[in-house]
Amino acid sequence: MVRPSIVLFGDSITEEAFGEGGWGASLANHYSRSADVVLRGYSGYNTRWAARVANRAVATISGHVAAVTVCFGANDAALPDRASAAQHVPVAEYRDNLRAISALLQRRWPGVVVILVTPPPVDEDGRRRRCRYPYAHDYSGLPERTNAAAGVYARACVEVARQCGVRAIDVWSRMQKFAGWEKSFLRDGLHLTPRGNRVLFEEVVFALKDANLSLESLPADLPLFGDMDPNNPAKSFEDDEWAEC
Amino acid sequence: MVRPSIVLFGDSITEEAFGEGGWGASLANHYSRSADVVLRGYSGYNTRWAARVANRAVATISGHVAAVTVCFGANDAALPDRASAAQHVPVAEYRDNLRAISALLQRRWPGVVVILVTPPPVDEDGRRRRCRYPYAHDYSGLPERTNAAAGVYARACVEVARQCGVRAIDVWSRMQKFAGWEKSFLRDGLHLTPRGNRVLFEEVVFALKDANLSLESLPADLPLFGDMDPNNPAKSFEDDEWAEC
Numbered sequence: 001m002v003r004p005s006i007v008l009f010g011d012s013i014t015e016e017a018f019g020e021g022g023w024g025a026s027l028a029n030h031y032s033r034s035a036d037v038v039l040r041g042y043s044g045y046n047t048r049w050a051a052r053v054a055n056r057a058v059a060t061i062s063g064h065v066a067a068v069t070v071c072f073g074a075n076d077a078a079l080p081d082r083a084s085a086a087q088h089v090p091v092a093e094y095r096d097n098l099r100a101i102s103a104l105l106q107r108r109w110p111g112v113v114v115i116l117v118t119p120p121p122v123d124e125d126g127r128r129r130r131c132r133y134p135y136a137h138d139y140s141g142l143p144e145r146t147n148a149a150a151g152v153y154a155r156a157c158v159e160v161a162r163q164c165g166v167r168a169i170d171v172w173s174r175m176q177k178f179a180g181w182e183k184s185f186l187r188d189g190l191h192l193t194p195r196g197n198r199v200l201f202e203e204v205v206f207a208l209k210d211a212n213l214s215l216e217s218l219p220a221d222l223p224l225f226g227d228m229d230p231n232n233p234a235k236s237f238e239d240d241e242w243a244e245c
Numbered sequence: 246m247v248r249p250s251i252v253l254f255g256d257s258i259t260e261e262a263f264g265e266g267g268w269g270a271s272l273a274n275h276y277s278r279s280a281d282v283v284l285r286g287y288s289g290y291n292t293r294w295a296a297r298v299a300n301r302a303v304a305t306i307s308g309h310v311a312a313v314t315v316c317f318g319a320n321d322a323a324l325p326d327r328a329s330a331a332q333h334v335p336v337a338e339y340r341d342n343l344r345a346i347s348a349l350l351q352r353r354w355p356g357v358v359v360i361l362v363t364p365p366p367v368d369e370d371g372r373r374r375r376c377r378y379p380y381a382h383d384y385s386g387l388p389e390r391t392n393a394a395a396g397v398y399a400r401a402c403v404e405v406a407r408q409c410g411v412r413a414i415d416v417w418s419r420m421q422k423f424a425g426w427e428k429s430f431l432r433d434g435l436h437l438t439p440r441g442n443r444v445l446f447e448e449v450v451f452a453l454k455d456a457n458l459s460l461e462s463l464p465a466d467l468p469l470f471g472d473m474d475p476n477n478p479a480k481s482f483e484d485d486e487w488a489e490c
Binding site: 001015016018020021025026042043044045049053056057060062064087221222226228230231233234237 | 246247248260261263264265266267269270271273274277278281283284285286287288289290293294297298301302304305306307308309331332466467469470471473475476478479482
């Protein structure tokens with residue numbers, strides 16, 4: 001009876017998912033009659049902190065969870081000797097943490113579809129121009145995040161997904177296939193513009209479809225107005241399926 | 246432990262609430278760390294059908310519901326002798342249905358904050374121009390909805406709220422206080438533009454604040470990154486409050 005949920009677990013890329021043109025809002029709109037989209041985004045978090053609180057985070061969610069996206073790594077990949085060193089997590093630990101989070105989610109919700117999402121690419125020029133000290137650079141003006149470092153974590157994320165037998169969305173690679181990705185998809189060199197959100201939304205819809213959670217495969221909640229007989233709309237509510245409970 | 250939810254129950258004004266600039270998406274973004282926004286919008290529905298399926302609709306929602314917006318009337322107010330006659334509900338029955346829905350929600354979730362939302366105003370010119378036959382007019386070209394009729398239902402909605410001791414948002418009156426509301430707030434004479442969504446979002450935030458459900462009064466889920474000690478971020482997770490469960 002309870003509608004299935006799709007949980008979005010991650011850092012700021014997730015916490016912002018219901019902002020302007022956000023990928024989470026688009027998902028909620030897409031599944032408006034068939035699934036609930038539940039936001040569990042924690043800005044600034046790396047996988048070390050996420051793994052530590054994952055039990056508590058999932059305990060705040062009730063109902064039937066059909067799928068969960070896990071999007072961390074943008075903070076883990078912050079360079080260890082620059083302005084955002086406090087967020088850095090070595091890539092070997094990042095792998096371990098992702099594995100632990102994935103296993104915890106599968107224990108908590110047996111049969112859940114886990115989708116690991118890589119960090120997006122980094123536009124170092126955009127970080128420098130759009131983000132104020134000390135978030136994007138230190139005294140030296142050196143960036144605290146690089147695209148090369150994000151790529152190392154993206155590849156690790158895809159590899160962990162393969163090893164764990166769960167799905168992955170490599171948004172780091174996907175975005176870089178488009179010319180002008182740096183300014184088109186990234187607002188401040190790291191966070192997504194509405195167009196960047198669109199790319200991630202489409203990748204998530206594709207992954208959910210691949211997991212038999214497409215719009216077409218989920219039942220719509222209550223009769224659609226377009227399916228009702230205009231001469232006898234009440235008839236649509238007489239089916240046993242929709243009987244009052 | 247479970248995060249409180251705010252349920253949005255209504256017709257297309259609600260079902261579309263996570264579209265571009267939607268008031269539901271803005272609410273989810275506003276409460277991103279403290280409350281879940283749960284969409285239960287059923288396009289085209291009037292209160293007769295809503296009252297009939299309300300039990301089933303609420304049964305699809307689990308967890309702790311703190312508040313629920315109820316936004317119907319735009320379809321009830323469709324004129325009984327025009328193109329959308331199948332959706333029309335007489336205003337006396339509209340009142341009874343709203344009362345029944347409000348009572349049902351309070352039985353289901355004791356202590357829940359119920360907020361009745363009036364239908365928005367109608368821009369008859371916008372309906373005629375932007376909406377294709379037979380949704381906006383019949384052969385005669387006469388509109389199937391008028392602002393005067395929507396106003397009758399809006400006043401009835403506010404009165405029912407007062408009688409039942411629940412909150413009301415009179416978006417019909419509120420929007421008409423702004424010059425140019427017809428094209429600024431309404432996309433097709435009936436449904437909301439991003440600016441119209443903004444008006445409704447702000448009214449809902451205000452009503453929730455009045456009901457002690459402001460952002461400030463709800464606890465944030467897990468430590469905020471901005472509150473962590475950059476030299477010892479792990480310390481934030483040592484409090485009992487955040488202990489693993």
